[in-house]
Amino acid sequence: MSQNNKVAIVTGASTGIGQASAKALHQAGFRVFGTSRRAVASVSEGIAMITCDVTDDASVKKAVEKVLDTTGRIDVLVNNAGMGLLGGAEESSIDQAQALFDVNLFGVIRATNAVLPAMRDQKAGRIVNISSVLGLIPAPFSALYSATKHALEGYSESLDHEVRSFGIRVCLLEPAYTRTSFEQNLAFPDRTLDAYATARAGANSLIHDAMNTADAPEVVVESLIEAVTAASPRPRYTCGKVARQVRVLRRFVPERMFDKSLRKQMRLPA
Numbered sequence: 001m002s003q004n005n006k007v008a009i010v011t012g013a014s015t016g017i018g019q020a021s022a023k024a025l026h027q028a029g030f031r032v033f034g035t036s037r038r039a040v041a042s043v044s045e046g047i048a049m050i051t052c053d054v055t056d057d058a059s060v061k062k063a064v065e066k067v068l069d070t071t072g073r074i075d076v077l078v079n080n081a082g083m084g085l086l087g088g089a090e091e092s093s094i095d096q097a098q099a100l101f102d103v104n105l106f107g108v109i110r111a112t113n114a115v116l117p118a119m120r121d122q123k124a125g126r127i128v129n130i131s132s133v134l135g136l137i138p139a140p141f142s143a144l145y146s147a148t149k150h151a152l153e154g155y156s157e158s159l160d161h162e163v164r165s166f167g168i169r170v171c172l173l174e175p176a177y178t179r180t181s182f183e184q185n186l187a188f189p190d191r192t193l194d195a196y197a198t199a200r201a202g203a204n205s206l207i208h209d210a211m212n213t214a215d216a217p218e219v220v221v222e223s224l225i226e227a228v229t230a231a232s233p234r235p236r237y238t239c240g241k242v243a244r245q246v247r248v249l250r251r252f253v254p255e256r257m258f259d260k261s262l263r264k265q266m267r268l269p270a
Contacts, residue, residue, distance in 0.1 A: 064114040
């Protein structure tokens with residue numbers, strides 16, 4: 001089937017990586033439906049926007065049914081909707097931690113479960129989950145965010161093996177810092193502690209500095225297009241030079257040396 005007959009859904013498509021992904025898929029010939037938590041006008045010509053809250057079962061089901069009623073099929077799902085949280089792990093309540101997982105992990109599971117029946121029926125489909133290099137390495141003062149991405153990695157790789165016999169593949173994209181509104185939309189702990197104030201401020205400053213040299217969303221999009229069009233996609237794609245370096249270092253550098261280097265990069269005491 002040519003790309004011109006294929007249908008793609010991109011969650012969190014109103015800004016950033018999601019918006020760039022929706023545009024790139026449209027340019028590649030896909031019929032694209034983007035979702036956003038609140039109603040927005042179309043982000044680009046040829047992209048239909050649908051209101052969808054990935055933390056709500058009924059909202060996800062309704063959005064997927066609307067696409068199926070309109071097109072009769074779903075070939076690609078890009079799970080991009082997510083949120084960040086910066087602070088010491090101890091500084092977040094269980095409610096806040098659960099809310100983060102509800103978006104970053106369970107939102108992915110909801111959307112994936114909603115499209116899988118159609119993909120199984122058509123014996124084809126591609127699911128691409130936007131992860132992070134923080135799904136590969138420790139992330140001081142982003143422990144809970146990192147935990148959601150580590151969980152997403154395990155879920156995605158396992159699911160890929162489960163659905164491969166139905167002609168469905170699941171891929172991970174792992175960007176490093178990317179120039180989006182992520183920094184401005186970061187959540188902060190709901191019970192801040194003075195003990196972590198200085199280190200938390202340092203981590204925030206580090207992210208701010210990193211954004212000056214961060215990759216453009218298009219770096220992620222290049223890997224996305226490969227993931228959705230390759231006959232035999234890779235399970236994971238590290239996106240950009242920094243992400244690839246981190247992956248290699250994590251794999252080959254001795255644990256103690258990696259630990260020491262990480263603390264130095266994070267401006268933490270030795």
